Amino acid sequence: MSSSLFKSCCVFLTVLALSEALKCHQCKGSDEMPSAISSIMTNLNANNVTMCDSDCTAESFCLKVASIYTSTVGGKTYHHTTYTKTCSALTVITPYGSNETKITSGVCYQGTPGGKTGDPVTGTTQWCFCNSDYCNGVDARTGGVISVVLSVIALLASY
Numbered sequence: 001m002s003s004s005l006f007k008s009c010c011v012f013l014t015v016l017a018l019s020e021a022l023k024c025h026q027c028k029g030s031d032e033m034p035s036a037i038s039s040i041m042t043n044l045n046a047n048n049v050t051m052c053d054s055d056c057t058a059e060s061f062c063l064k065v066a067s068i069y070t071s072t073v074g075g076k077t078y079h080h081t082t083y084t085k086t087c088s089a090l091t092v093i094t095p096y097g098s099n100e101t102k103i104t105s106g107v108c109y110q111g112t113p114g115g116k117t118g119d120p121v122t123g124t125t126q127w128c129f130c131n132s133d134y135c136n137g138v139d140a141r142t143g144g145v146i147s148v149v150l151s152v153i154a155l156l157a158s159y
Contacts, residue, residue, distance in 0.1 A: 021057040021058070021059070022057065022058040022059070022060075022061075022062065022087070022131060022132075022133060023055055023056075023057060023058075023133045023134060024055065024056050024057075024058050024062030024063070024085065024086065024087045024133075024134065024135075024136050025054070025055065025056075025062070025085040025086075025134055025136050025137045026054045026055055026056040026085060026086050026087065027053065027054055027084075027085050028082070028083070028084045028085075029082070029083060030080065030081060030082040030083065031080065031081045031082075031083075034078045034080070037071045037073060037078045037080060037121075056086060056087040057087060058087035058088060058089070059087075059089050060088060060089050060090065060091055060103075060131070061087075061088045061090065061103060061105065061129040061130060061131050062085070062086075062087060062088070062129070062130050062131065062132075062134070062135050062136035063084075063085070063086050063087065063088040063090075063127065063128070063129055063136060064083055064084070064085050064127075064128045064136040065083060065084045065086075065111075065125065065126070065127050065128075066081050066082070066083045066108075066125065066126045066128065067081065067082045067083070067123055067124075067125050068080075068081050068123060068124050068125070068126065069081070069082075069121050069122070069123045070121065070122050070123070071120055071121045071122075072120055073120070085136045085137070086136075088129065090103060090129075091103055093109050093127060093129075095109040095110050095111075095127075096110045096111055096112050096113060097110075103129050104129070105129055105130050105131040105132075106129075106130055107128070107129060108126045108127065108128040108129075109126065109127045109128075109129075110124070110125075110126060111124065111125030111126060111127060112124075112125065
């Protein structure tokens with residue numbers, strides 16, 4: 001195969017990989033929680049630990065909405081987070097105490113700070129947006145791997 005044909009194929013495959021729709025995790029779940037607050041979180045239905053095994057396709061952003069609970073038991077403060085991961089078509093958001101703003105990838109926006117959600121628990125919400133494949137998961141490094149590999153191959157082939 002000629003060098004120019006190989007380079008052309010690599011460029012085409014890179015463009016193809018970049019033109020695919022944004023892929024995001026879609027699920028609900030929670031982080032593991034300290035046993036000291038397990039019964040409190042169960043009463044609030046905030047105790048489900050779930051692995052993400054579903055995807056969705058987004059036009060704008062992947063989204064992770066985190067509900068962050070704080071509870072004090074026996075003089076010790078505990079934190080527990082539940083989340084929803086999904087696709088979002090939103091392009092603007094109104095964070096708590098702010099004006100409507102254009103959403104920026106890689107930024108988390110503060111939702112309404114929680115009052116008491118149940119004695120002795122308080123909560124708050126964060127809306128985190130990103131725009132690379134599966135960036136709303138644990139490991140954001142997987143997004144764009146194919147395009148990086150193909151770009152490196154095309155670069156090496158030019159020498």
